[in-house]
Amino acid sequence: MVGLAKIAMECLQDPLSWLFVASVVIVLLQRRQRGKAPPLPPGPYALPVVGNMLMMDQLTHRGLLELAKRYGGLLHLRLGKLHAIAVSTPEYAQEVLQAQDGAFSNRPATIASTYLTYNRADMAFAHRGPFWRQMRKLCVTKLFSRRRAGTWLAVRDESAALVRAVARRSGESVNLGELILNLTKNVTFRAAFGTAGDGDGGKQDEFIAIIKEFSQLFGAFSIGDFIPWLRWADTQGINVRLRAARAALDEFIDKIIDEHMKRGKHPDDVDADMVDGMLAFLPEAKPKMAVGDGRDDLHTTLRLTRDNIKAIIMDVMFGGTETVATAVEWAMAEMMHNPNDLLRLQKEITNIVGLDRNVDDSDLDKLPFLKCIVKETLRLHPPFPLLHHETAEDCVVGGYSVPQGSRVMINVFAIGRDAKAWKDADTFRPSRFMPGEGEATGVDFKGGCFAFLPFGSGRRSCPGMALGLYSLELIVAQLTHGFSWALPDGMKPSDLDMDDIFGFTAPRATRLCVVPTPRLVCRFITDLDSTRQTTSFVSVGGI
C-alpha cells in the first residue's frame, strides 16, 4: 500500500502524468453528468472515433426519411466528434422552430463555408446575434424589399425574354429546365449588379464560373470538419482551391464596388441595385452616400465592410437562383405529368386574362388555382429539402438530449409527405388547397403550419420569400398561358422521369424537355436576329 502511494506520488511529479489524471477525471465527471441527463435520441449504432460517418451517403432528404421510418421523427447520428440530429415530423419541427427557436437558430458551417463567407460575414451563415439581426434587417427592408423596383422589373423582363425565346422554338423540343435556370441567373445578376445579363455576357460568364467553384467547394467533404485533430490533412488540395476561389471573387466584386462608388448612385434611386443599396453602409463610400446620415435606425448603427458586401451577394446568388429555378421546373414537370391540372390552370388564366396577352402582375391574385399549383409543388418538392441549423446550448426535445453545437437537419421533404398530416401524401393533387373544394384549404407556408415548411419558419425563415414567390408565380403563369405543351418523341405523361437528386437544392434528376406551341392570339414576325431566319410568334399583347 505504501509502495503504491509512493509510485503515485512519483508519477504526479511528472506534468504529463498530471495531464493524464486530469483527463481521466474530466471524462468520469462528464459521464456522471450525462448519466443524469436524458438520453440522446435513438439512432443507428455509432463506431468509436468515426461514429456513423460510414453512412454519410444517407444524409440526404430521402436517406434520412428512410432512417426516420426505423428510428423515429427525432434521430441521432454521430459524425466523428459531431452530434447530428434529424427532425422528420411536424411536431418535432414545431418544437425546434417555434417552442425552442432561440436555442436552435445558429447555423452550422464547415471549414470551407466559413472561409468562403469571409468568416461568416454574411447573413445566411452568421450565428444568431446582434450582427445577424442587423444583416437580416438590411436584407428585408433594403435589399429584397419590393421598393427595390429594379429587381422585380428584372423578373418581368427576363420572364418575357424566356417566353420569346421559347416562341422562337415552336414545335421543337426545348430544354426548359436549362432555360429557366438561365433566367434566374440573369435575374439575380441584374438584381445584385444592375447590369442586364444580355448586355454583359462576358462579365456574367466569369461570375457564373466563380459561383460554380464556390458551389463545389461548399459541398466538398473535408475530414477535418468531423475529426478536428485531422484538420491539417488536406488530402484533396481543397485549401488551395478555397484561396483561389475567394481571390477570384475578391477581384470580381472589388471592381464592381469601385465602379459603383465612382458613379455614386443614390441607394433609393429606382434603378439602384443591391450593391448601391449596400454602399450606403460602407464608410469608404462617397460622403453623399455615407453611413450615419440619420435616415433611419440602420443607417446610424450599421457599418459594412467590402467582405460583408461580397458575402451577402453570394447569399443572394445561392439563395435566390437555384431555389426559384428548381421550383418552376418542378411545377411545369408536375403539370406535364398531370395534364388535367395543366388544362385547368390554362382555363383559369384564359378566363381572367383572355388570349390576346400574357399574364401580368395585376392578374396573379385573381388566379387561385395557380396558387394551388405553386403550393402543391413546394409541398412535394421543397427546393431546400433539408434546413441546416445548430444548437446554441444544451436542449431537451421530446424527452431526449440535444447537446450544444449539434447539427440539426430539419427534413422539410419528409415533413411535406408526412402521411399523418397529409391525405394521399405522395400524390400531386393541387386541388387539396382549393378554397371550397380541398381538405387543405387555408393551409399556408408562411411559417405557421409545421407540416408545410418550404420557406422555413421562425427566426431563420426565408427573407426572400416575397421575391421568390413572385418570380415563381409569374414565370409559371406566363409559360402555362403562353403555350400548349407536349412531351417529345411521343412520350406519355406516365413515362416522365420524376426523380430528384440531392445537392444544394433538390432539382430534377433529368432536365425537363418539352415541345411548345404558342396558344395566344399571335401575329407572325420574322426573327431577323436569328441567323436561321426562322419564323416565330409574338403575342399582339406584347409578351
Ligand code: HEM
Ligand atoms: C422559391 C424560392 C425560395 C425558397 C423555397 C426559399 C427557401 C428558403 C429556406 C427554406 C431557407 C432556410 C430557412 C431555415 O434555415 O430555417 C431560406 C433562407 C434564406 N433565403 Fe430563401 N428561398 C427562396 C428564395 C429566396 C430568394 C429569392 C432570396 C434572395 C433574394 C433568398 C434568400 C435567402 C437567404 C439570404 C436565406 C438565409 C436567411 C438566414 O439565414 O437568416 N431566398 N430560404
